[in-house]
Amino acid sequence: MGRIKTSDNASRKDVIVQKAAILFKEKGFKAASMRELAEVVGVEAASLYNHIKSKNELLHEICFSVANRYNKKLEELETQEISSLEKVETLLRFHIEGMVHHFEEVFVSDREWKYLSEPYLSNFQNQRRSYRKRFAAIVEDGIKKKEIKKIDATTSVLIMLHAISGIESWHRSKQKIGGAELEENMIAILVGGLKK
Amino acid sequence: MGRIKTSDNASRKDVIVQKAAILFKEKGFKAASMRELAEVVGVEAASLYNHIKSKNELLHEICFSVANRYNKKLEELETQEISSLEKVETLLRFHIEGMVHHFEEVFVSDREWKYLSEPYLSNFQNQRRSYRKRFAAIVEDGIKKKEIKKIDATTSVLIMLHAISGIESWHRSKQKIGGAELEENMIAILVGGLKK
């Protein structure tokens, strides 16, 4: 067929991972086959194994790249000196932006992580749990400082994160509103629902 | 192995469909095999085919049973003479209740519908689209009557429906709050976010 074309300074492996994210998003991890991926990449299935160790490696490459980005952002945010409600809003905007502009990876990380193999699976679950706890702690703090109405913090985090994953439907829909408009609407409803 | 045990007046097919919902929820439709299902049911894989036509039939049985329930509820609601905000709240409570008490089916219908085969796939997508439009119409109506703040109705529906699907995380979590409490918290945030 010919070799894999790389643009910029991306490795051939990067190209494969990126195409895999698109394919996994469309078909689901289990339903997507290495032969399909190979076709998208423009190569025979066996050739993929010159660049990756296994199908599962592709998945954990995707999942942890996303997880790392969010963890980094949260860490950075925790040290900032702004109100809790502002922290929540910043984080929400970061999530929305991620869902709009890095859709495939984020979607796959969100929906297909259960197919990770050990020890990545446990690792990922721990990170996820910890992330939500730290997010909830920010909400708790806001409640204590009376910036946020008195609700169960865990539930509110759950609502916010899943509401954002609903941007999937926005991507799918025919007559979309603009990305920026979407963001403002989501912030209005979600932050509006928290405010005292 | 022995025959399939039915309780009440459920058919053997009903038993299979119900066990399939649990399995599909845990593993995902594609990853769940008929041999695994057979083991859960307590029978050999081939024996399942005395009751069902195919693996796909199981999926569309699940998806349309859920879809029908929601459509019926919406239809019933549309004729009632209550405020738009009350309609939204009623529908939300119905969704939350469904997610709490018919978890497996609802989850599968939500996440695995893309594996439906034609013509069921198109049919399901149409129903889904139509449901959301009618839900959004209620929100629009509430905005016009100044019960609901001025936001994009489509986005708000998207947020609400996906926020509810986040109850999945609640099921998974170790220290859960009660189902009723969860419902009140979700209503507080979501309806609170809409109110003018």
Next chain:
DNA sequence: CTTTTTCCCTAACGTTTGTTAGTGTATTTT
């Protein structure tokens, strides 16, 4: 230019998949 490394190919492997065919035994109906 020569050597080494990179990378894609074809062919094939061992599994697992959904599903069908055919047979025998319980259960239900007559």
Next chain:
DNA sequence: AAAATACACTAACAAACGTTAGGGAAAAAG
């Protein structure tokens, strides 16, 4: 009690799966 139906079994199928082996050509390094 006899006949018919329902239902579970074993065995097997063709297709699709992830992955490995081995060889040859192109690209990079010397």
